[in-house]
Amino acid sequence: MTADISILGAGAFGTALAVALSVNGPVTLWGRETGWGRENPRLPGVTLPEGVEVTDRLDRALAPVMLLAIPAQSLGAFLRDHAADLDGRALVSCAKGIDLSTGRSPARLIAEAFPGAIPAVLTGPSFAADIARGLPTALTLACADADAGHRLQHALATPALRLYRTTDVTGAELGGALKNVIAIAAGAAIGAGFGDSARAAIVTRGFAEMTRLATAMGAEADTLSGLSGLGDLILTTTSDQSRNYRFGLALGRGETFDPSVTVEGAATARAVAALAPRVGVEMPISTQVAHLAEGHLGVKQAVETLLARPLKEE
Template sequence: MSQPRARAAVFSAGSWGTAVAKIMADAGSDVMVHARRGEIAEAINTRHLNPAYFPDVDLPVSLAATTDPAAALDGADYLVLSIPAQTLRANLAVWAPDIGPDTVIVSLMKGIERDTGLRASQVIAEVTGVSEDRVAVLSGPNLAREIMDGRPAAATVACPDEDAARRFQTACHTRYFRPYTSTDVIGCKLGGAVKNVIALAVGTASGMGLGDNAVALLITRGLAEITRLATAMGAHPATLAGLSGLGDLVASCTSPLARNRTFGVHLGHGLSVEEAMAATRQTTEGVKSAEAVLDLARAHDVEMPITEVISALLNDEVTLDEAAAELMQRPPRPER
């Protein structure tokens, strides 16, 4: 006897939300995407494509869309959230009454809430009142464009409830997308959030023409910063050497498809934060989260010089040349 098809509600119809919706539909789930814009929902339903992000990619027929959040959530086994981290709390407060009692909530967000320093999974539990055992995280080196093209990728599904992690692993396992499981939600979330800040630094260095040695330096020492903060907050060090740590960091720091790196390149070319934002044209979580990450580092007495310099650069407290000099003029010390 065949198992009933899982039902997933994916909020929103942006690039990463659309990619995960496609993954889950290809894996055999019935997927309903919640789109804010009626024309996007109509295009998904009638033409089976998302004209705003992937007009050249056919979407599975088992993937539909609606602008009605209650309709999207009706009967959903999974609620997959892919919205800007800074808007999560307000939006979730509106949607929470329609979330089913057994729905597993999956966070795709890689940001830290600025006012509270909370990870998205913590915000979800706080706003909805659900146990954190029902909140999972999907994180890894996942560039949406490549996934939409069916190129191979992998990610980590982290959840305190191992059975829930395994079920969601099955719900998003396809011939091109391989998920692994973990119970280390803290490590997966911080790996994804802090790598955005490091990718800003790498992009800025690239835009300034500082060379590949500087890029390698920032990636390596950036991983050290991520690991220091994550382990201070309770993560397992091995998580940061995995897909949601090193893997995500490398993809975000080296690919021209990565939006945080792209934003940094614009900064390195001399654009202001506002000009870089307009040129990047997508939500750049590192810009929104840099100060919150630095606040977490200070609260846990963790040294994060790259994050500190990037936060200062974003706040116009240092120039590009001063930022580069500040990192290189730090007192020498043992590597470990």
């Protein structure tokens, strides 16, 4: 089976994308551990269709279009280790985060690893289980090259997976990364028993933070109001399916969270806490989430710090 599209990263989201895209034609799904057969334990209850080939050999997963469903904190090293194999292909990042060691977004990591590449980003409000079940989902496809973005949009859209195109890669990426931080804060508020009104305040003021940082870094404000920003923020701050929200719940309740579950928002909060002062932007909620994730203070202390900030106009 020869596939025009492959997904690198056999986690829940990568597996779900493979299932969804297989309705258009053969898809190859690569992962380091693929001995689980036709049902990935990271996505229980979903059987891979015949159109999906699963492999742990990267040479069998090389395709003209490659979706990188690899966590943001692992992406840089992966690109460096496999530069010879990936060069010259259309690379689409599906990660939501900011690299803690470099402060770079996934698209920036791709561009630096492959100077001639035109990186694209697939992001927006979505849960792996919904995508795998074929439920209607709308995502943002961001690519600075409008023609390349148009081609990718048609290659990756399915009857149930609707893609909206933008050339604002910075805005799309930062929306997807920063909403994870706010989701942790929202979960912590609910977990600590502060109620839905407190969560609404966190989400609203958190969205203001997201927009401030993104526009300071060159993004368009309208992008943050779209699927990759506000849409994803609403989803991840209101659903137990969100890993970042569940992590926040655990923090608020004083419970231990499963260390095997990837929580991109925790590392992103730390990256944002270092990045925001350099671009002259205040990010009070994100800063408190960074302290929470590092165990430097508790939820009640974080809330007291936020409430003690000077009163001002909205």
